[in-house]
Structures are given as structure tokens and as C-alpha cells.
Amino acid sequence: MSxxxxxxxxIRDAGTSSGDASEIVISNIITEGIEFSGxxxxxxxxxxxxxxxxxxxxxxxxxxxxxxxxxxxxxxxxGNVFSDPASDTLTQALIELQGDTGADSVEIDDVYIxxxxxxxxxRREIVLSCMVETISDSYTFS
Amino acid sequence: MVLLSKLAxxxxxxxxxxVNTSIVLDGADGATREGFSIEPVDITIxxxxxxxxxxxxxxxIAGLKGSSSDQTQLQTWAANxxxxxxxxxxxxxxxxxxxxxxxxxxxxxxxxxxRMVSQKQSVRGYESxxxxxxxxxxxxxxxxxxxxxxxxxxxxxxxxxVGGGTFTFTGGNQDIEADNETTSLERELYFPFxxxxxxxxxxxxxYDNASNLTRNIEMxxxxxxxxxxxxxxxxxxxxxxxxxxxxxxxxxxxxxxxIEITEGxxxxxxxxxxxxxxxxxxxxxxxxx
Numbered sequence: 387m388s389x390x391x392x393x394x395x396x397i398r399d400a401g402t403s404s405g406d407a408s409e410i411v412i413s414n415i416i417t418e419g420i421e422f423s424g425x426x427x428x429x430x431x432x433x434x435x436x437x438x439x440x441x442x443x444x445x446x447x448x449x450x451x452x453x454x455x456x457x458x459x460x461x462x463x464x465g466n467v468f469s470d471p472a473s474d475t476l477t478q479a480l481i482e483l484q485g486d487t488g489a490d491s492v493e494i495d496d497v498y499i500x501x502x503x504x505x506x507x508x509r510r511e512i513v514l515s516c517m518v519e520t521i522s523d524s525y526t527f528s
Numbered sequence: 529m530v531l532l533s534k535l536a537x538x539x540x541x542x543x544x545x546x547v548n549t550s551i552v553l554d555g556a557d558g559a560t561r562e563g564f565s566i567e568p569v570d571i572t573i574x575x576x577x578x579x580x581x582x583x584x585x586x587x588x589i590a591g592l593k594g595s596s597s598d599q600t601q602l603q604t605w606a607a608n609x610x611x612x613x614x615x616x617x618x619x620x621x622x623x624x625x626x627x628x629x630x631x632x633x634x635x636x637x638x639x640x641x642x643r644m645v646s647q648k649q650s651v652r653g654y655e656s657x658x659x660x661x662x663x664x665x666x667x668x669x670x671x672x673x674x675x676x677x678x679x680x681x682x683x684x685x686x687x688x689x690v691g692g693g694t695f696t697f698t699g700g701n702q703d704i705e706a707d708n709e710t711t712s713l714e715r716e717l718y719f720p721f722x723x724x725x726x727x728x729x730x731x732x733x734x735y736d737n738a739s740n741l742t743r744n745i746e747m748x749x750x751x752x753x754x755x756x757x758x759x760x761x762x763x764x765x766x767x768x769x770x771x772x773x774x775x776x777x778x779x780x781x782x783x784x785x786x787i788e789i790t791e792g793x794x795x796x797x798x799x800x801x802x803x804x805x806x807x808x809x810x811x812x813x814x815x816x817x
Contacts, residue, residue: 427576443576453667453815460816462653470653471581472660500580502568502652503665505530510621510665519576 391489392420395448395514396482397466400496404482410455410464416511419449420483422492427519444494444525445517446481449504453512461512467501481516490527494518529563530665532623535589535616536720537644539605540626543781544752547598548720549591552641563588564623564665568652585663586647587614587625593640599633602642606631614646614663615718620809622669624717626662657685668815669717669806675700675816687715693789700802701733704789706741707796712788717806722778728785729771729812730804732764739794745772746786751779771812
């Protein structure tokens with residue numbers, strides 16, 4: 387059985403591959419702060435009372451200790467993270483949770499990624515969150 | 529939420545009216561929920577996606593009961609909806625803000641204390657280089673403004689040019705040229721906390737020392753009437769990180785942070801620098817937001 391053990395988060399332009407020029411890497415993710423949700427959203431009952439799931443809710447919430455990515459740039463200044471409603475255009479992006487050695491990575495593409503300072507744990511963290519309803523399973527494991 | 533150690537409330541336009549308090553962390557009713565918090569407002573848009581257009585910024589503290597005049601002042605501010613400035617600090621954080629308060633002059637518990645709440649909803653992030661919420665908790669106390677020049681006046685957002693000279697902002701660097709004059713870039717912050725150490729730093733990218741250029745990094749301390757108490761001034765040379773750590777003297781209400789150059793009259797000289805920072809944890813690591 388594959389395992390999910392996270393080493394870092396990556397964010398880049400939608401539809402691009404790992405290593406794309408737009409990619410930022412964030413290593414100080416807080417393991418306990420990762421929410422990786424998957425729920426059947428829309429179901430319909432058909433013959434013999436069988437349930438068929440027609441759409442799914444997929445999303446990540448990632449907490450980061452510190453405010454910069456691995457290159458030292460503020461995470462909230464990344465163009466793929468929606469952090470400045472006054473000036474930024476809402477653009478879809480890709481977020482990948484990078485698995486540790488021997489573990490799976492998982493990504494979700496074409497999603498709005500919200501970012502903000504979060505103080506709820508008594509320190510300054512960055513919280514990144516996204517959620518999307520899709521017809522097919524939008525998580526990609528590798 | 530993040531706890532603060534101290535908070536000062538300063539009346540906008542009347543900086544000699546200050547209430548400075550120690551924050552009660554335990555022993556006053558509701559002390560466990562105090563501090564500063566940011567809660568994004570969730571909106572669901574297309575395909576069930578999250579959208580955070582704004583957030584709720586909330587400062588809630590219980591302060592040790594001080595003089596009766598302080599209690600009267602708090603009630604007056606609350607009743608009149610007076611515009612106020614906030615200055616505070618916690619462990620490794622500096623807090624700066626603006627707002628109004630709702631105050632309860634007496635709350636129960638083991639210590640004689642009072643309670644204050646200042647809450648607002650605001651568009652998140654920065655607009656025209658300034659934090660929309662006007663409530664900042666950051667490692668870098670300068671971060672109410674982004675280090676950029678949104679109005680293209682040649683001077684970094686939130687900073688002031690003083691004493692002539694030529695100011696341009698290019699490629700993330702503030703360039704200052706002086707020709708037979710003294711000129712400086714300045715920024716004033718409320719910080720009425722004597723005894724606290726502050727580390728002021730920036731990075732010099734390049735300089736043109738054509739005429740025996742003198743360069744100083746300064747912290748000028750002002751009292752509540754705006755008069756200078758004292759100035760810590762240190763010279764610097766070369767490129768790279770420059771920093772000083774100074775202790776805030778007694779009676780300080782605000783501090784002017786200054787990068788000053790003087791050219792003696794032979795030929796115009798200049799300096800280019802970036803990433804100014806003021807921190808209360810001794811670090812010189814630059815935090816941009």
C-alpha cells in the first residue's frame with residue numbers, strides 16, 4: 387500500500403510540470419496542519435437503491451511554519467497564491483504535496499489557491515487552502 | 529491568535545495621549561482568548577471553490593488596570609469612536625495598527641484589569657503598496673508598506689525623503705544621490721516601549737563614493753510632544769547587510785528610522801539599498817510581508 391508522507395509543497399502555473407519556471411517549493415510545511423479531503427459531493431440513487439457518485443469535492447489545506455518559500459521569497463507574493471484581492475487577478479494554479487522518499491506525491495490542478503497569515507496556533511503561519519468540485523477524481527498520484 | 533506582551537494605544541493626531549499597558553495573560557476573565565487574530569471570510573464560487581475576498585482582523589486584550597485617568601481615557605475613546613493608533617510587540621513580532629476600540633473598564637478575575645476589543649473587516653493584502661487592514665503583525669515592523677514604489681515618486685512606499693538630494697526607486701533598490709548636501713530616507717513608527725531592543729537593518733546594493741561620501745544609519749527617539757530625546761547614529765561603509773541594535777530610551781513615544789548620506793561638495797555621490805527591516809528578536813533576516 388502506498389503511503390502519504392509529506393516533505394514539501396509545490397505551487398506552479400496550472401497545467402505545468404514539476405520544475406516549471408513558475409514553481410515555488412515550500413519545505414516548512416506543518417505535517418499536522420495538512421488537510422487532504424475527498425468526499426463524494428453529488429450522488430444519485432439508481433436501480434436497486436444503488437448510489438452513484440456524480441461529483442467529488444477535492445481540496446488541500448496546508449500550513450507553513452514561516453512566511454517564505456525555499457528561495458526566501460514571501461509565499462503570499464507568489465502570483466499563483468491569491469493573497470491580495472485588491473490587486474491580483476484570480477488565476478487557477480496547481481498545488482502538489484511532494485511525498486517523502488518512497489511515498490506518493492499528490493497534486494490537484496486548475497484550482498484557486500487562497501493564502502493568508504494564520505495566527506490561530508499562537509504563532510504566525512501561512513495557510514494555503516483550495517477546494518474544487520469535479521466530475522472525475524481530480525487528484526493525481528505519482 | 530498570537531499573544532502580545534505589551535500594547536500602547538495612541539490617539540491619532542494627538543500622540544501625547546497614550547495608554548500603555550501590560551497585558552494580562554492569565555487571571556482576568558476571558559484572558560485565554562486575547563491576542564491578535566486574522567480570520568479569512570469564506571465565499572464559495574464556481575465549482576465549489578474557495579474565495580477569500582476579505583478577512584476579520586481582531587485585537588482583543590485585557591490590560592492591567594493602570595491609573596484612573598487611563599480608564600477614563602479608554603472609555604472616552606470608546607464612546608467617541610476616536611481614531612487610534614496601536615503599537616505593540618510579542619515574542620519575535622511587532623504589532624502596528626489603526627482602528628477604534630470598544631472598552632470595558634473593569635473585568636473580573638484575580639487581577640484588576642480592563643478589556644479592549646478593536647475589530648474590523650477589510651479586504652486582504654496590499655493596495656497601492658499599503659496593507660489594507662492597517663493592522664500588522666509581522667517579524668518586520670516596516671511591513672505595513674511593501675518595499676516598492678507604487679506611486680512612482682522615486683521614494684519607497686511609506687518612507688519619506690528629507691533634505692534634498694535625488695531619489696529614484698529602481699529594481700527593488702532605493703537610490704539616493706547627494707551633491708554637496710545631506711539627505712536621508714526616513715520612516716517613523718510608534719514604539720513607546722523603553723528598554724526594548726530593536727534591530728534596524730538593510731542591505732546596501734552599491735554605492736558611488738565619488739566625493740568622500742559619509743553614510744549613517746540612525747534611530748532618533750521622540751517623546752510624546754515630538755521633541756528629540758536622543759539619536760543613535762552609526763556610520764557604515766561598503767556593500768551588503770548593515771545593521772544596528774539599540775535599546776529604546778526612557779520617555780520614547782516614537783522612533784524615526786533613518787538612512788542618511790552626506791556629500792562634501794566635490795562631486796555627486798550615491799547609494800543604492802534595499803530590504804529595510806526592524807525586528808525585536810535581534811535577527812537581521814529580511815521578511816517582506
